[in-house]
């Protein structure tokens with residue numbers, strides 16, 4: 001396999017080591033080894049979803065704190081990120097099954113924490129309340145002992161939200177991806193990029 | 205003749221070809237254009253890249269943002285059908301349970317096999333690569349030299365279309381003028397790598413890949429491929445006209461609906477079918493080769509997977525190109541009184557000297573590549589640059605502690621996002637909200653990765669045989685893999701790791717991979733690079749090899765092995781171009797034999 005292929009699947013991180021295992025039997029049905037690749041899939045098309053109204057509300061509120069509307073792009077919840085998260089935690093595969101309790105327990109925790117501190121569900125808090133809770137758990141490397149589990153949840157939740165958000169064309173714009181369009185020629189990086197990098201195009 | 209079902213086959217064919225990937229595709233092309241009547245048996249389903257490839261689908265349109273799962277280990281949109289590290293109903297086993305002695309066997313079950321999703325990296329073996337033992341005393345020499353294959357490399361390159369440049373580097377052969385298509389421009393990370401790798405002595409140059417950076421010259425190439433044969437020229441020219449040039453978007457691993465890259469299904473099989481000389485039977489899982497009273501192969505026995513029934517095909521000659529492992533399996537399962545240990549196995553060497561490419565990788569992050577203004581880097585859907593092995597001289601002079609070389613493949617473009625977190629926690633340091641988005645944007649495109657693709661020496665501990673108990677769904681014994689890296693390989697990955705670290709540091713970057721000190725912990729498992737070759741090596745004598753220089757088995761004259769099985773060594777160069785060149789050469793030999801009435 002090629003490095004480019006490997007990197008594109010997990011750009012920023014080392015790849016998880018490959019398991020040679022097969023799909024485990026479970027409640028939801030895997031899509032199998034020959035799915036239709038042309039079809040556009042929406043969460044819920046392949047397996048039933050998990051979130052109830054409250055989980056949707058909490059997850060949406062947290063997703064929007066992590067990826068809010070701003071000049072770089074719309075808020076996460078408006079791009080279907082919550083549905084994608086729901087699809088993720090409901091999926092029959094190993095990685096997703098491992099993430100499922102982390103996310104579901106975390107959503108319970110964050111509402112409980114919110115009620116403990118502010119007597120309201122997380123989604124109903126003003127920005128300042130949401131930030132107060134998130135600040136304690138946003139950095140797993142710095143979280144104090146009592147918040148460590150919650151920090152692991154936040155880290156996973158943020159990673160999954162970002163994986164979903166940046167999978168959309170709006171997310172591409174936010175990140176600066178401008179491909180996936182047919183071009184008549186490939187000209188390489190434009191002059192200002194070459195200048196910034198201090199390199200020259202070596203293929204003429 | 206078309207793609208047919210089992211019940212529609214002819215009473216007899218000139219040649220039965222097992223497998224439709226690189227080897228089988230090339231063989232079908234050569235033989236049918238040479239006028240022989242062929243049948244191709246393919247275990248997988250029919251597959252049409254023109255209608256089935258998800259070209260512009262965004263990751264959000266696929267389940268789980270198209271990320272990898274046990275069902276689709278290289279991601280949802282990877283072209284692989286019914287395959288991966290496991291294939292439904294077709295298990296394989298490991299002789300050892302030690303983690304470092306596992307072999308991963310990647311297969312695909314579809315028309316065109318793994319050529320639908322391969323990386324398209326197409327490098328010629330050089331002169332040293334055919335005579336490695338003569339250089340350093342290890343492994344085996346091939347019974348042929350570079351000169352015997354050079355013209356076939358050229359023909360394959362002209363047919364499939366390969367971009368790249370002639371660099372003139374040692375043991376990195378040039379193609380004749382005008383054969384290679386123009387190389388694509390370097391991407392930001394590739395140009396930066398090139399500049400700084402030079403400072404640590406690593407030459408980064410344009411790679412060769414089977415992608416059309418401009419339309420093929422359908423006026424002139426067919427006449428060069430089939431001189432004096434107007435009929436063949438017309439068919440090949442028409443087929444070339446069906447292929448568009450790359451439009452610089454979409455990953456090649458998904459396949460290519462405009463046929464701009466090489467897949468057996470878009471390049472080899474359409475002209476072969478257009479000759480009217482080819483029947484293709486999909487869903488035909490070959491179980492064994494049948495032997496006539498004269499000691500020659502007379503056909504194949506297969507399972508029609510649509511019914512589960514056994515069926516037979518008669519043919520005057522048989523070509524196995526089921527991929528290296530599977531070809532070995534079919535031979536070992538074809539037992540008879542004449543061949544109690546498996547067909548063409550009087551030497552006892554079938555299954556022996558299995559090889560893969562040595563792999564390891566290091567990734568890093570490069571501040572210079574942060575905050576680069578957005579620009580389109582999709583390019584040719586795969587790598588544009590690589591570093592060919594550069595230390596032949598040092599090895600020759602005895603200054604290296606490992607005998608064979610590696611080339612470096614690289615990644616790091618601003619590829620299509622989604623399905624993974626663009627801002628790892630250690631870099632984001634708790635960022636959320638607008639800060640997260642800014643940091644993600646800043647780091648996007650600043651990650652690089654370098655992979656060692658190196659040559660292992662064939663050894664006694666790396667082989668496959670039949671598992672004594674485990675059988676597949678159809679009751680056919682399955683392969684059991686034995687694997688052990690030798691010191692040569694471990695020394696090589698240590699060198700590669702040091703090199704990659706120095707490259708990343710030369711760019712002012714930071715290594716992101718965890719650097720283990722024990723090479724057994726960071727050398728990829730056998731099979732993991734998916735360049736498995738060997739198992740029926742070619743050589744000078746029937747005692748010491750399974751095939752002769754024509755990929756023809758010594759024991760059964762009308763049986764040819766046209767995948768990677770006959771490789772007596774596995775140069776660092778990715779194997780597929782060589783598989784095709786040798787298949788074309790063997791095909792010409794079969795045509796010559798047919799002309800002489802020897803089939």
Ligand SMILES: Cc1cc2nc3c(=O)[nH]c(=O)nc-3n(C[C@H](O)[C@H](O)[C@H](O)COP(=O)(O)OP(=O)(O)OC[C@H]3O[C@@H](n4cnc5c(N)ncnc54)[C@H](O)[C@@H]3O)c2cc1C
Nearest residue numbers: 223225226227247317318323324325490526767778779780
């Ligand atoms: C992700 C990936 C990236 C790669 N990148 C590169 C690269 O950049 N460069 C390179 O040189 N190589 C690369 N390779 C390797 C390349 O794909 C193989 O070398 C090549 O496809 C081998 O051709 P083949 O004809 O031997 O086998 P395959 O292409 O695997 O074809 C074999 C066919 O035989 C069929 N078959 C198997 N068993 C039976 C049976 N019993 N009966 C009937 N049919 C059967 C299979 O279904 C399959 O269709 C890559 C591979 C992968 C998976």
Ligand code: SF4
Nearest residue numbers: 450453456460584585
């Ligand atoms: S990058 Fe080019 S060759 Fe590759 S799939 Fe896209 S159009 Fe085809």
